[in-house]
């Protein structure tokens with residue numbers, strides 16, 4: 122059976138349910154790289170250009186892992202997910218970076234994903250599928266099953282948002298920084314162990330994100346940026362969070378802008394906010410200390426009637 126590698130990085134966390142069902146349906150074997158680990162990080166650092174951000178280096182590491190184990194590697198290039206909005210340029214150029222940095226690659230399949238809604242994946246998937254099968258009805262069925270899996274995944278509600286007495290924190294950041302527990306050193310797990318409820322940006326509807334983004338002075342044309350800012354504004358406005366943790370990756374140009382916008386709003390509304398920037402270092406002590414101090418501050422603040430300042 123033909124083996125198609127799929128790197129577990131970047132928008133893997135958003136769109137893999139589709140690709141998984143689709144690839145299964147067209148009868149190829151999927152080889153998924155493992156969860157990010159030290160070897161993958163080191164391989165990515167060794168092959169990627171120094172200037173890249175941490176998630177892009179890690180993505181290189183996942184491709185390095187797959188390159189000798191597969192007949193092809195599938196790397197969707199997600200240009201645009203909504204009308205007149207774009208992804209970070211590094212998502213757009215990821216295949217060029219990989220081709221120029223990694224030697225002895227198997228053939229790459231690099232569909233350009235430029236969709237206004239999830240159904241546009243049909244067109245992209247048809248092109249990919251035709252490389253492997255000619256049976257149209259099997260191909261169509263694989264696509265429909267992929268879309269169904271994707272829709273179900275999007276509908277999943279990750280979290281309990283009300284009727285609890287626990288602290289609630291909004292965890293902000295790009296999806297791959299939030300969901301890759303190697304990048305963020307298991308932050309979500311650590312919070313859950315302390316009975317802290319977590320709310321993620323994907324729990325806010327896109328209509329609400331749009332409504333909030335319209336309050337910005339300038340139109341935000343990065344989809345991820347709009348989601349991060351829109352989710353923060355919405356939950357601050359609803360007063361249902363006790364604080365915000367922003368997970369950022371070293372080398373991210375977008376985050377330097379987004380952080381400023383969210384911080385200003387958090388200050389105005391007296392919402393405590395902690396920024397955790399993760400880099401290539403893997404020692405957890407510093408991150409744990411900052412997290413503990415932030416949680417202590419939240420508890421203290423709660424006991425003293427919200428009279429503390431909100432930041433840092």
Ligand code: SF4
Pocket residue numbers: 174175176177209210211212295370372373374375376
């Ligand atoms: S948004 Fe930031 S972290 Fe994500 S790929 Fe672009 S530069 Fe890297």
